[in-house]
Amino acid sequence: MSAVRSLTRGRGRRLTGRTRLLISAATTGLLLVGIILCSLFIGEQGLSVKLELRDLPPSLQHLFGTDWLGRDMFSRTVQGLTLSVAVGLAGAAGSTVIAMMMGLAAAFLGRMVDRVVTWLIDATLSVPHLVMLILIAFVSGGGIQGIMIGIVFTHWPSLARVIRAEALSVVTADYVAVSRGFGRTRWWIMRHHLVPHLLPQLFIGFLLLFPHAVLHEAAITFLGLGFSPHQPAIGIILSESMRYLSSGMWWLAVFPGLALLVTVRAFDMLGHSLQRLIDPKHSRT
Amino acid sequence: MSGLHETVTAQVKGQWRGWIRFAGGRVLRLLLLLAFVCFVTFLLADLSPIDPIQAYIGADMMRVGPEQRAEIGAYWGLDQPFAERLLRWAGNLLQGDMGTSMIYREPVSDVIADRFASSAALMATAWLLSGIIGFALGSIAAIRQGGITDRFIQSVCYTIASTPAFWIALLAMTIFAVWLGWFPVGLGVPAGVLAGDVTLLDRLYHMALPALTLSVAGIAPVALHTRAKLIEVYDSDYVLFARARGERGWKLFLRHGLRNAALPALMLQFASFSELFGGAVLAEQVFSYPGLGQATVEAGLRGDVPLLLGLVICSSLFVFTGNLLADSIHWAIDPKRRLHPEVKS
Numbered sequence: 001m002s003a004v005r006s007l008t009r010g011r012g013r014r015l016t017g018r019t020r021l022l023i024s025a026a027t028t029g030l031l032l033v034g035i036i037l038c039s040l041f042i043g044e045q046g047l048s049v050k051l052e053l054r055d056l057p058p059s060l061q062h063l064f065g066t067d068w069l070g071r072d073m074f075s076r077t078v079q080g081l082t083l084s085v086a087v088g089l090a091g092a093a094g095s096t097v098i099a100m101m102m103g104l105a106a107a108f109l110g111r112m113v114d115r116v117v118t119w120l121i122d123a124t125l126s127v128p129h130l131v132m133l134i135l136i137a138f139v140s141g142g143g144i145q146g147i148m149i150g151i152v153f154t155h156w157p158s159l160a161r162v163i164r165a166e167a168l169s170v171v172t173a174d175y176v177a178v179s180r181g182f183g184r185t186r187w188w189i190m191r192h193h194l195v196p197h198l199l200p201q202l203f204i205g206f207l208l209l210f211p212h213a214v215l216h217e218a219a220i221t222f223l224g225l226g227f228s229p230h231q232p233a234i235g236i237i238l239s240e241s242m243r244y245l246s247s248g249m250w251w252l253a254v255f256p257g258l259a260l261l262v263t264v265r266a267f268d269m270l271g272h273s274l275q276r277l278i279d280p281k282h283s284r285t
Numbered sequence: 286m287s288g289l290h291e292t293v294t295a296q297v298k299g300q301w302r303g304w305i306r307f308a309g310g311r312v313l314r315l316l317l318l319l320a321f322v323c324f325v326t327f328l329l330a331d332l333s334p335i336d337p338i339q340a341y342i343g344a345d346m347m348r349v350g351p352e353q354r355a356e357i358g359a360y361w362g363l364d365q366p367f368a369e370r371l372l373r374w375a376g377n378l379l380q381g382d383m384g385t386s387m388i389y390r391e392p393v394s395d396v397i398a399d400r401f402a403s404s405a406a407l408m409a410t411a412w413l414l415s416g417i418i419g420f421a422l423g424s425i426a427a428i429r430q431g432g433i434t435d436r437f438i439q440s441v442c443y444t445i446a447s448t449p450a451f452w453i454a455l456l457a458m459t460i461f462a463v464w465l466g467w468f469p470v471g472l473g474v475p476a477g478v479l480a481g482d483v484t485l486l487d488r489l490y491h492m493a494l495p496a497l498t499l500s501v502a503g504i505a506p507v508a509l510h511t512r513a514k515l516i517e518v519y520d521s522d523y524v525l526f527a528r529a530r531g532e533r534g535w536k537l538f539l540r541h542g543l544r545n546a547a548l549p550a551l552m553l554q555f556a557s558f559s560e561l562f563g564g565a566v567l568a569e570q571v572f573s574y575p576g577l578g579q580a581t582v583e584a585g586l587r588g589d590v591p592l593l594l595g596l597v598i599c600s601s602l603f604v605f606t607g608n609l610l611a612d613s614i615h616w617a618i619d620p621k622r623r624l625h626p627e628v629k630s
Contacts (some may be wrong), residue, residue: 008578123318123325126604126608128600128603128604130567133330135326136329166371211447215449216452218449223585225569225582225586238455241558245459250459253459257452261452264447265443268446
C-alpha cells in the first residue's frame with residue numbers, strides 16, 4: 001500500500017496520461033480544423049484593402065483589429081497560420097525522413113557509416129541553426145524553396161541520434177538474438193522487432209520537430225530571408241508591424257504572435273504527452 | 286608525509302597530462318569539423334545562383350559592359366576553377382584574411398571584431414541571467430514536485446519554449462520602450478551623439494532590454510533540465526539516508542541538491558551557445574542593436590558573400606568554444622569522467 005502511495009505521491013488529483021493525451025489531441029485537432037475552415041471561409045476577399053477602415057483597434061467586427069490599409073488582421077493571421085502549419089508539417093516530415101534514414105544507416109551499415117553519420121550530426125549542430133538557415137536561404141535565393149531546404153536539412157540531427165540509439169539497442173537485444181537463433185529472417189526481425197520500436201519514436205519526433213520548424217520559418221521570414229512580402233506569413237505580418245508599434249498599434253503584433261504561440265504550443269503539448277505515455281524514460285517526471 | 290605529498294603531486298601532474306590529452310583531442314576534432322564547415326560553406330556559396338559581380342556592383346550594373354565584367358571577374362579570380370579558388374580562399378583564411386566585406390567596404394575580420402564586443406556583452410548578460418533564473422525556477426519546481434508551483438513553472442517553461450523569440454522582443458519593446466518609456470526604442474548607442482561621447486552607462490542602458498528579452502528565451506531548457514535532474518537526486522538513496530538523519534529543507538538542498546544539479550545545468554548552458562547566437566540574431570534585429578547578428582542578416586539580405594562566410598565560421602567557432610568549455614568543466618569537476626575517461630556519462 002505504501003509503495004503504491006509513494007508511486008502516486010503528489011499527483012492524486014492529476015489526470016492520467018491517457019486522458020491528457022486525448023485532451024491535447026482533441027484541442028490540436030480542433031485548432032487545425034478551425035484554422036483550415038476559417039482560411040477556406042475567408043478566402044481572398046478577407047484580405048482586401050478597405051482604406052476607410054484603417055488602423056482600427058480590436059472590436060467585435062474586427063477581432064484582431066485592422067492594419068494601416070484597412071485589412072482585417074484576423075483574416076491575415078488565419079492565412080498566415082495556414083501557411084505556417086503547412087510549412088511546419090512538410091518541414092518536420094522531411095526532417096523525420098532524413099533522420100530515419102541517417103539513424104538506420106548508422107545502426108546497420110557498419111562502423112564506417114556510423115562514424116560518417118555521427119560526424120555529419122556534429123557538423124550540422126556546430127553551426128547555429130539560424131545562421132545555417134540564413135546561409136541556405138541566401139544560397140537558394142530566398143522564397144519557399146530556401147525555407148523548405150533550410151528547415152529539412154537543419155532539424156534532423158537530434159532525432160537521428162534517438163533513432164540510431166533505439167535501433168542499436170533493438171539489434172543488440174537478447175530477444176533479437178533469440179529470434180535470430182530461431183532462424184527468423186532479417187526481414188521478419190525488422191518487421192516484428194524494429195518497426196514497432198521505431199514507429200512511435202518517429203511519430204513523437206515528428207510532433208516535436210513541428211514546433212521548431214514553424215518557429216524557424218517564422219524567424220527566417222521575419223528577418224526578410226523567407227517568404228516574400230506579398231505572402232501573408234506570420235513573420236511578414238510581425239516584421240511589418242514593427243514600423244507601427246511606436247505609434248501605439250499594439251494589436252498588429254500581439255494577436256498574430258499569440259495565435260502562432262497557441263498553435264505551436266498545442267503541437268508541443270501533444271508531442272510531450274504522447275512521449276510521456278509511450279516512452280518509459282519520460283513517464284515519471 | 287613527504288611521500289603522500291609526492292603521490293598527490295604526481296596525481297595532479299597526471300591529471301594535467303590527462304586534461305591536455307583530452308583537450309588536444311578535442312581541439313583536433315574541432316579543427317577538422319571547422320575545416321569541413323568551411324568547405325561546405327564555400328561550396329554552398331559557390332553553388333548559389335547569385336552573381337557575385339552583380340552583388341558587388343549593385344545598381345550600377347547597367348553601366349558595366351561585358352569586358353569590364355570579365356575584368357572584374359579576373360581581378361577577383363572568379364574565372365579560375367573551383368579547386369584553385371577554394372585553395373586560395375583557405376590559404377588566406379589561415380592567415381586571418383577573410384576577404385573584404387562588400388557592404389561595409391572594409392576587411393571582414395575588422396567588421397567582425399568591431400561588432401563582436403557588443404554582441405558578446407549582450408550574449409554574456411543574457412546567458413548569465415537565463416542560467417541563474419532558470420536554475421532557480423527548476424530547483425523550486427523540483428522541490429515542490431507535483432504541487433501547483435511545479436505545474437505553474439512547468440507550463441511557463443513549455444510556453445516560453447514555443448514562443449517565437451522575436452515576438453517576445455516585439456512585446457518587450459512595445460511595453461517597456463513605447464508605453465512605459467523606461468528604455469530606449471533601439472540602437473546600441475544614443476542617436477545623434479558622437480561615438481567618443483558615448484559613455485559606458487549609455488551602452489548598458491541600451492543593452493538592457495535586448496539582453497532581458499534574450500535571457501527569457503534561454504530560461505526554459507535550463508529550468509526543465511534542472512528540474513528533472515533534481516527530482517532524480519531527491520529520489521536517490523543518499524538523499525533518503527540524509528532525510529533519515531534529519532536533514533531537510535534548505536540544508537538538504539544546499540548539501541545534496543545544489544551540488545549534484547549544478548553541473549548538468551552548467552554544462553547545458555555552455556552547450557546552448559548555438560541557440561544563444563540564434564536568439565541574439567533576432568533580438569539584435571528587433572532592437573537594431575549593432576552586433577554580429579545584425580551583420581549576419583545584412584550580409585544574407587544584400588548578398589555579401591565574404592562577410593557571410595566569415596560570420597558562419599566565426600559563429601561555429603563560438604559554438605565549438607561553448608562545447609569545449611562544457612566538456613572541460615565536466616572533465617574537471619566530475620571525478621567519474623576523469624578517472625574513467627572511456628565511460629560516457
